[in-house]
Amino acid sequence: MAGIGQGPFIAGNWKMHLTRPEARALAQNVVAAMPGLQESRIVLIPPFTVLGEVGAVLAGSDVRLGAQDLFWEDRGAYTGEVSAPMLKEAGCAHVLVGHSERRQYFGETDETVNRKVHAALRSGLSPIVCVGEVLEERESGRTTERIDAQLSAGLRGLSPAEMAGIVLAYEPVWAIGTGKTASPGQAEEVHAHIRRRLRDNYGNDRATCAIILYGGSVKPANSYPLFKEKNIDGFLVGGASLDAADFIGIAGEALRAYGEEK
Numbered sequence: 001m002a003g004i005g006q007g008p009f010i011a012g013n014w015k016m017h018l019t020r021p022e023a024r025a026l027a028q029n030v031v032a033a034m035p036g037l038q039e040s041r042i043v044l045i046p047p048f049t050v051l052g053e054v055g056a057v058l059a060g061s062d063v064r065l066g067a068q069d070l071f072w073e074d075r076g077a078y079t080g081e082v083s084a085p086m087l088k089e090a091g092c093a094h095v096l097v098g099h100s101e102r103r104q105y106f107g108e109t110d111e112t113v114n115r116k117v118h119a120a121l122r123s124g125l126s127p128i129v130c131v132g133e134v135l136e137e138r139e140s141g142r143t144t145e146r147i148d149a150q151l152s153a154g155l156r157g158l159s160p161a162e163m164a165g166i167v168l169a170y171e172p173v174w175a176i177g178t179g180k181t182a183s184p185g186q187a188e189e190v191h192a193h194i195r196r197r198l199r200d201n202y203g204n205d206r207a208t209c210a211i212i213l214y215g216g217s218v219k220p221a222n223s224y225p226l227f228k229e230k231n232i233d234g235f236l237v238g239g240a241s242l243d244a245a246d247f248i249g250i251a252g253e254a255l256r257a258y259g260e261e262k
């Protein structure tokens with residue numbers, strides 16, 4: 001992505017957790033660790049209620065702010081929803097789209113993902129678009145079929161130039177919050193597949209520069225071997241992002257792997 005460095009991209013999805021003081025303290029700890037994490041691209045993704053609080057802590061640092069979801073209209077009578085211009089004004093650089101929990105509990109479909117991706121880009125937000133198979137799809141050999149369907153419907157209508165503003169996250173649903181991580185080999189197989197698809201659809205340059213994150217029970221202990229894989233550019237971290245030491249540890253391990261030959 002233009003203008004945002006090349007090192008490991010580590011995003012922390014705080015989900016529906018943390019009070020204001022807790023959020024502030026966690027953000028402060030992450031900012032304080034940044035001198036040791038130069039070259040990393042760090043994003044904190046708190047709940048809507050503390051975006052302002054966390055944004056104030058991140059101001060002037062290299063840590064960027066993200067939101068967990070958005071609605072595709074810019075304004076209007078949509079009670080309970082938050083729009084891309086609102087998130088932009090709140091200081092967000094990124095927004096998650098299509099997280100498996102949104103798909104599973106809140107009726108998110110590939111079509112709504114696509115509308116949200118377009119809305120985010122229209123407002124200058126970089127969407128982090130999540131894809132991933134459920135266990136039954138993996139066990140029946142339909143992983144890449146599912147990923148392809150999510151990519152083609154979720155990214156429909158985007159130009160190669162617009163693709164430069166997108167981050168992808170491969171998150172096998174069976175690995176999210178379960179303590180089960182995909183092995184580095186399993187994750188790399190899907191990441192390489194995604195990059196091939198991007199190459200076919202948007203050209204070699206766009207595919208080479210694309211940021212493809214892995215998510216699913218990432219911890220300091222498994223982040224080094226995962227990041228060593230050629231096509232894994234960083235992590236989307238859920239549970240472990242709520243603990244400053246773990247989150248910083250994950251970023252540190254990724255940076256260690258980044259410093260070595262892939």
Ligand code: PEP
Binds near residue numbers: 216217
């Ligand atoms: C996530 O929420 O995107 C995630 C990967 O969660 P966890 O790290 O807890 O599995």
